[in-house]
Amino acid sequence: MPEPRTIPVEAARAAVLASGQLAAIDGPQFLADPEAExxxxxxxxxxxxxxxxxITRTGQQPREIVVSWAEYEKQEQNTPDWNATRAEKPMTIFGSExxxxxxxxxxxxxxxxxxDDRPAATADPAPWEAPAAPAQRDWATEIEAAQTVLEIDTIDREARxxxxxxxxxxxxxxxxxxxxKRKALAEAPAADDWAPAPGPSVDAQGPATPERAATVQAGIRRPQDHLPGNRASRRASKRKGGRR
Incomplete structure (x- = not known):
């Protein structure tokens, strides 16, 4: 049975002719049935x-190399282009093989x-050289931590x-x-961007003690019209027609 197709016939023929060792070659020849020629x-x-x-090599006796069609058909190749040519020209490819x-x-x-110059097959990496498997995501924790519908939809897409x-x-x-989770986020009231910011809390203002109330009252500016001096000043201004 012929070996798997590792080098093309053209390359093998050129190397043999360049060596000067090919004395003669006859063929290919085909046998249609056991009774035929x-x-x-x-x-x-x-x-x-x-x-x-x-085929005859210089200094050697002729050798007859025979391949059956059944053996040829069992070959499986990894070159789609060559397989297409093989199907299109079966006798030509059979003879060249x-x-x-x-x-x-x-x-x-x-x-x-x-x-020997063929690229060697890539060896499997050693166990200590193999890439580490990606860490498994905790989908349940990610779903629970989602704060927006957009986040939950992103998790949904990546999980699928x-x-x-x-x-x-x-x-x-x-x-x-x-x-x-998505339903809860979708039904939650939307935040009002125009709502006023909350004021300082009671804790931030401090306890409402009598001393603090007196301090606040002292800082409030009140009208002084009720004082006697201010009333006399207004009456004098009125008698003078508003002149000062």
Whole structure:
């Protein structure tokens, strides 16, 4: 069975040709059924049984590399573009895969550097290097602490994003708490921005003692008309016609 497609056939062919070690290659050839002959083409609607390449390395005997269609079909690739080409040109890709596999078998030492240069798979982080899991939010406490409808709606949206309202007793109770909190905030009387600020409290003014009352009364300016001197002054001013 051919190995998973790690390098394209073009790269493998170029490396082998550059090495000068390729003496001959014949194929790919296809076998339609057990009674048929090997042919360089396949035109039947059903896929062939086998495909082969006969490849010779300098100083070695020719080798026949055969791949069955069943083996080829089992390969799963991670390149969508290549899979699309594979579906569009099945015989061309099948033949090139057999050729590539022949290079991998006969010229493994030459292709090894290409395989070594492949990016290594990312290793799983060690337990002490793994990122810490995000802290769980205390939704019930956040709902209770909300002071405005906007805050409770924000909590509602974020809780739904992480599916906090699960279909169990805990999730149902949490959702009921949020709805009750929102209703309470929505029905609460709105604050009047034009209301006068409250005056100082009784504690701030101090106790109403006789001494404090006398002090307050002494600070109040009262009319002085009731004094005798002031009455005489007014009568004199009146007799003079208001002249002074």
């Amino acid at each position: 090997w042919l360089r083409y396949h035109v039947k609607p059903e896929p062939p049984l086998l495909a082969r390449v006969i 057999v050729e590539r596999h022949a290079y991998r078998v006969v010229f493994a030492d030459i292709l090894a550097p290409l395989l 994003a992480v599916r906090a309202f699960r279909a169990d007793a805990e999730g149902t109770a949490l959702h009921r708490q949020l709805k009750a």
